[in-house]
Amino acid sequence: MTQGETLSIFKDAIWLILKISAPLLLVSIAIGLLISIFQAATQIHEQTLTFVPKIIAIALLLIILGSWMLTNLTDFFMSLMSFISEL
Secondary structure, three states: OOOOOOOOHHHHHHHHHHHHHHHHHHHHHHHHHHHHHHHHHHHHHOOOHHHHHHHHEEEHHHHHHHHHHHHHHHHHHHHHHHHHHHO
């Protein structure tokens, strides 16, 4: 295994992490921003007001995108195992 192959595996792994986590992070940031604007406009500063919508949205997003995430992880794992078997 050369240094280039190792770097390629790490690059693919980091890209996969970013690809899988991006939808969850973007939705969480968007909901947080909307709730912050709402709290600033109404001056309601309840701490739990930010957590409940985020948890619900992330749970729904995991239900919707869970199979896509698992497919990507499985594909990466299978390619990694086939690469290891070729060594």
